[in-house]
Amino acid sequence: MLHNITIRLPEQVPPNISDERFGINGIRVSIAWTRIFPEGTGQVNPEGVQFYHDLFSACHAHGVEPFVTLHHFDTPLPLFEAGEFLNRDTIDAFVEYARFCFEEYAGEVTYWTTFNEIWADATNHYIEGTFPGGEKAQLHKCFQCEHNMMLAHARAVLAFKEGGHPGKIGVIQSLEYKYPLDENDPADIAAAKNEDVLQNQFLLDATFRGDYAPDTLEIAQRLTAVSGGELDIREEDLDIMRAAAKVNDYLGVNNYQCRFLKAYDGENDLHHNGTGEKGTDRFHLAGVGERVNKPGIPTTDWDWIIYPKGLFDLLVRIKLQYPNYKQIFITENGMGYKDALVDGFVDDAPRIDYVRQHLRWLLKAMELGVNVGGYFMWSLQDQFSWTNGYNKRYGFFYVDYETQRRIPKASAYWFKTVAETRRID
Template sequence: MYGQHVFPQGFVFGGATAAYQVEGATHAYGKGLVAWDEHLAQQGRFSADPASDFYNRYEEDLELCERFGINGLRISIAWTRIFPTGIGEVNKEGVEFYHRLFQACRAHHVEPYVTLHHFDSPLEMYRAGDFLNRDVIDAFEAYARFCFEEYKDEVTYWFTFNEIATNALCRFIEGSWPMGEKYRIDKALQCEHNMMVAHARAVIAYKQGGYAGEIGIVHCLHIKYPYDPNSREDIIAASRDDVIKNRLLLDATFRGSYAADTREIMDYLADLSGGKLDIRAEDIELLTKAADLNDCMGVNYYRSQFVRAYDGENDIHSNSTGDKGSSRYALKGVGEYRMREGLKTTDWDWIIYPEGLYDLLMHIKLAYPNYKKLYITENGMGYKDTFENGIIDDEPRIDYIRQHLDWTLRAVEGGVNVMGYFVWSLQDQFSWTNGYNKRYGLFYVDFETQERYPKASAYWFEQLSRTGHLL
């Protein structure tokens, strides 16, 4: 019970990774190119090779998992390690790598939770529009079917996509990702919808295959609070932003269609950018068929936002350097993010608001009662860790994780079925727009030597995982 700070029986205490952020070997062993390879080379600021060299050091990282009581590990498969161009000929070296990795997980008593797509679409598909191009939906389903069959004896838990909203927003609203555009809300919403259709097709294929595991999707969700809860304008602004970041995805996942007010706001937002959404009857049929087939959903939670009505010019600047206070987010006709007095932020201007996780989990339970099981698939604190005399004292990270787990337990006490928590991240990793100065890991990585060192948070998390008691 929450009052005793005890987690449910069978609760997973895990760590999280993503292929492109940890594996390295981005151009080796037959792997095909992704858009990030080209984008990072053009920028010349940093490279994802060797990242954390997980391709060669996964045994070492799995030994750390076993030693520190981490019994679940989020892993993503790099699509282009399997199909170098996304379709066609199979790369046998890539296929065998994941066989070895999943078998090593079993040997170290670590359950793999496997994501098929974590921001790394094949380069040529990205150039062709990525999931705005419906041919990519076909290719993704074929890739998913191959993986389900190939790894059916080694993988029990599957997720189709990681953070559809992030993929759409960073490319089409913030414009900070490869081949990005700015302020194209219509394209962002269309991308989200099409990726949800791809998710539905993969889920249906998995169930038709009769596999004896579970499948779901991972969404990054943010509670949107009106900056002034007594302002009608701010309430509307928060609702519009909520559709972009949360409601479209949750409706598609669990309703199988868009509620009337969701669809009304979607059309309004698309019109802001001069576009129109292409949502077909056959899309809704697929979403409806898949809605009750989802076995679980992963929730990635880092922050909430307080939204104020805004009708000025578009103005977005993402803090990718840790220069505190430099972020700006304002979308004309949607809303502007504002800070509430008294709240703390990370160096990257992310509001630390663990109560938002509780509100989010309770909202899912109440608004989508057909959900079955949730995992907190990512939560953690980006921090400028210091390494002194072999000691990494990251007490702020411990406090951050403890607070979020506390509010998770409150949600469990409130009847929400949450059965796991995965720290982002297992070890320090490459970060998409931050490189290597933003660290999240339980284990410090010296990127010069690739040596791993447990942080104070690793020892704290071990006590938690061994006892199931939040202290």
């Protein structure tokens, strides 16, 4: 199960972890860079350092393995103002922060993740404009950010291995299978390929190859030119990335939906549905394509497509295209919903069905030989969403934000049975 802590944690540690009725044996936790280095570099905050010692100790006391992420959309403000990961100085700062954490928490953390969702970080900053800066349709900045963050990942992986630290290290990518709306239309096929490279293949190549396949690079350079830029990819970058690709221990896959694409030759028209007003999301990206819904396939109130087979197709694709992969963890999968607390209980049957169907397709992928090390549900409890606030609830536990009371939803009891029986009903 998964939980990324964004609400009043210090006096609540660990509110749901300690409820051992629900069989929680793993939890995703992010270290806040600024809690360790308030300015991103330089002076260390000892109280912040101790906070995570206490948190990891609490996890272990309850038999819960912490999977620890170093960066989850939270670059320190001074580094953000200096250009974020478009500035190569931020790469250096990240690697030093990573080294500190590896040494400080050695023996307490077995599973390390460098970044959570490089694509989401890049697209929300430079394509969809939902993160600070609010830039839209800047394809060249998106690709450059992805490359630079993967270089930072590679350098951190090598620092971890060269330091001889115990445990494993990987990266979490936000991946969505891309289907052409019309499988017989070359233009729709091209649109699906464009967005696949933008979100998936560029990052998967960097993860498992350490460089970019010719077709990946050709599409990336063409799309970069659409917004008037060019890529800065240096041979010394690729040397580092190739070395890291050989020793990367696992890939975390965050997957909620797939996408259907059709050809598009108009102007940029981008609007993120962050309110749950169904039908308001628009993604028409010049040079790439248009995201569309496919008749007969349901969507959530936030216009996210519910198509569990997409997870299966994605995992099998990774196995076939990157045979050197070692292990995959499903590090996020879940359903945002407008949950209602009625008479002290939340009946979230749609969430149960969503998770059930995804677990079934995950099992099919495993039966075909995909090496899956574990599954993390997003999320253990309701929490803040970076682009949707608090009204989009994902948790197995309902959170009353006024009182901080946690109430198990129907899905918590259902998943408890799955965890205990290792069977999907």
